[in-house]
Amino acid sequence: MNLTIDAKSPLPVYQQVIQAIKLEILSGGLRDGDPLPSIRDLAKLLKLNPNTVAKAYYALEAEGFSEGRSGSRSRVKVPPGRQDALRRAMLESEFRSFLGKAVSLGFSRDDVRQLIERISQ
Amino acid sequence: MNLTIDAKSPLPVYQQVIQAIKLEILSGGLRDGDPLPSIRDLAKLLKLNPNTVAKAYYALEAEGFSEGRSGSRSRVKVPPGRQDALRRAMLESEFRSFLGKAVSLGFSRDDVRQLIERISQ
DNA sequence: CCAAGTGTATTATATAAGTGGTACAATGAA
DNA sequence: TTCATTGTACCACTTATATAATACACTTGG
Numbered sequence: 001m002n003l004t005i006d007a008k009s010p011l012p013v014y015q016q017v018i019q020a021i022k023l024e025i026l027s028g029g030l031r032d033g034d035p036l037p038s039i040r041d042l043a044k045l046l047k048l049n050p051n052t053v054a055k056a057y058y059a060l061e062a063e064g065f066s067e068g069r070s071g072s073r074s075r076v077k078v079p080p081g082r083q084d085a086l087r088r089a090m091l092e093s094e095f096r097s098f099l100g101k102a103v104s105l106g107f108s109r110d111d112v113r114q115l116i117e118r119i120s121q
Numbered sequence: 122m123n124l125t126i127d128a129k130s131p132l133p134v135y136q137q138v139i140q141a142i143k144l145e146i147l148s149g150g151l152r153d154g155d156p157l158p159s160i161r162d163l164a165k166l167l168k169l170n171p172n173t174v175a176k177a178y179y180a181l182e183a184e185g186f187s188e189g190r191s192g193s194r195s196r197v198k199v200p201p202g203r204q205d206a207l208r209r210a211m212l213e214s215e216f217r218s219f220l221g222k223a224v225s226l227g228f229s230r231d232d233v234r235q236l237i238e239r240i241s242q
Numbered sequence: 243c244c245a246a247g248t249g250t251a252t253t254a255t256a257t258a259a260g261t262g263g264t265a266c267a268a269t270g271a272a
Numbered sequence: 273t274t275c276a277t278t279g280t281a282c283c284a285c286t287t288a289t290a291t292a293a294t295a296c297a298c299t300t301g302g
Contacts, residue, residue: 012259012260012261013260013261014261027226028227038277038278038279039278039280040277040278048261049260049261049262050262050263051262051263052260054279054280054281055261057279058279058280068280069268069269069278069280070266070267070268070278070279071267071268071269071270071277071278072268072269072277072278072279073269073277073278074278087227090222091222091233091236094219094222094223095219095236095237096240098215098216098219099240099241104144105144105147105148105208105211106148106149106208107212109241111212112212112241115212115213116216119213119217120220120233133288133289133290134290135289135290159247160249160250161249169290170290170291170292171291171292172291173290173291175249175250176289178249179249189248189249190248190249190298190299191248191249191296191297191299192247192248192297192298192299193249193298193299193300194249194299195248195249
C-alpha cells in the first residue's frame, strides 16, 4: 500500500487514510477479502495515534468498504464487479467536477477542449 | 455575486466565503478596484456573524486579492493581466489534478480520452 | 464640520473536530 | 488452554470554528 500522510494538509489525517485505502480498493490493489493492516501496525508505520487509524477504519466499515471484528484483522468487503463500477463512477465524477470548475471560471467548451489537447499531447 | 453557503459542508464557512470571492475575481465578475460588499452587509445577507466575514476578508487581503482600509470599503486588488493568468493557471492545475486521480485509479491515457469524448459529446 | 458607515481589533463563550492514552473482550495460532 | 494480537470503547486534552458583544479610528457624503 502506498500511503503518504501530509500533516500540513487541511484535510484531516484520518480522512487522508480513508481516501488512500479507498483508492487502493478502487484501483484494485486491495481486493475483496484481503486483510487490511492492523490498526496498530498502520499507526506505527504512519507515526499516528492508533485511534486516528481506528477512526478511519470505522468510517470505511460504515461506508461498506470493509468489515472488522475484535480479535481478527479487518477485511476488505467489495462485491466482485462493484469495484470496477465504483472505479468508473469515480473517474466520471472527478471529470464532471473539473468541468464544473472550468465553467465557473468562465471557460467555454472549446477552451477546455484546447487545454486538454495541449496537456494530453 | 453568487454566494451560497453550505453550513453542512466540511469546509469552514469563512473558507467558503474566501473561495466564492476568489472565484468571482478569477472569473472576471469582480475586477481590479471594484469594492467588495461591506462586511456587515455581507454578514447580514449570508446570515453570518460579521466576524466570520471579516476573517474571510482578512485572508483575502493576506493573499493579495484585496485591500482594506478602515472607513472605506475593501477593494479588489488584481493587477490587469494577472487575473487572466491566474484563471488559466487554475484551470490547468485542476485538470492536472484530475489526470493524477485518473492515473491513481489505474486508468490509461486512452481510457481518459474516451471518457472525455463521451462526456463532452 | 459631522454623522453614518467602514475595516480592524479585542475579549469571551460554546461547540465540534482531531488527536492521544488506556482498558477491555474477542479472535486465532501455538 | 494460553497468550499475543486484534478491533472496539471510553475518557481527556488541544485546537479550530463560529458566534457574540463591544470598541476604536478612519473615510466619505451631505
